[in-house]
Amino acid sequence: MREKKLTKNQLHRLPDYLWVLKNLESSGLKTVNSQTLADCLDLNNELVRKDIASISTESGIPNKGRKISQLIADIETILGFNRVSNAVIVGVGSLGTAFLHYKGFEDFGLRIVAGFDNNPYIKGKEVNDKPVYDISELSEELLKKLNANIGIITVPGYAAQVVADALVKAKVQGIWNFAPTKINVPNNVIVSNINLATSLAVLSYELYFKNEKEKSKNG
């Protein structure tokens, strides 16, 4: 493993690099330099050079750059696409049910193995062959049995903290939070927040601003 930890911004650029590298590899290229990657992604060369140095496990080849296949392997290792973690999902409502059916996460190393909910019409049943337990059954013991160390939160905002507390008590190592609210957890638990509503709001606001501007121009 690389000694130095990548920054969040660096991590967020990795999928873009991965995408470009796979395209370049498909075009038949074997090596690439930072300038080419920078051009493909409209980024600053110096920034790309540093990113590539931080993620590479092999040094570059003089006048040629880096081996593309090695860069792809290095990035996939960092992104965890070739490790598999088991996760449980808490909140088997509309989004939680959708995720229990969604196969795409497995490509990125996440296998959802069970759900938890307190709705009497849902708990005790199966969704896509995965058991849905009563939320009161969420425990360290059950997560160990399921070999799951990640909890996904898909409950409404008002319930998110209670669920986070229960997951922490059951000793998850990481939480992927889809609830539209911040959660507080101890430092040793890692949280990644993703807010679909915010992402949508950015789009909605830009559209609204643009249309209002056009209206005031035409009026």
Added chain:
Amino acid sequence: MREKKLTKNQLHRLPDYLWVLKNLESSGLKTVNSQTLADCLDLNNELVRKDIASISTESGIPNKGRKISQLIADIETILGFNRVSNAVIVGVGSLGTAFLHYKGFEDFGLRIVAGFDNNPYIKGKEVNDKPVYDISELSEELLKKLNANIGIITVPGYAAQVVADALVKAKVQGIWNFAPTKINVPNNVIVSNINLATSLAVLSYELYFKNEKEKSKNG
């Protein structure tokens, strides 16, 4: 409408403000000052003061702060939760199907009215009472008929640009892109990217880094 456009960072803080404001309102408070909001969210007071000034349509009350109900209304207007836009979803695979079933987007002002796919087993059918058209039918005319001005992309990365081009040709105003790749569109089309894989990768990387560090400490 406010004259000055909010920054992306400001927009991303709005759902947090909204959440805190609704909690404060439930506790019975009528007004709030920036310092209280800053404390609740662990933010800098000066930053919050500026944010609140940018989003407010009413001025504050001396020694009391802002009316909470008005702030909530102002934020919901900006976020578009009280406007409704129709959207079509392109790519009715696992994630697209999930979203056609998901009801949560309507709370945030987005109604998905139809899907598009080229899979012969899917096109021509309905998912959750919503028609799925062949992708070749995607046209300005059909989008007008559906009253849809937003396209959601849920195809694999390699197909994202082709789909984006088709959406631009059909004159959508905005694109919500879930494909794990950048898309190029003309300046007058607004794009909001959301990458589930990246968000998951951040979690996976942090876990991996933490576990490796503990291993090397214990080894």
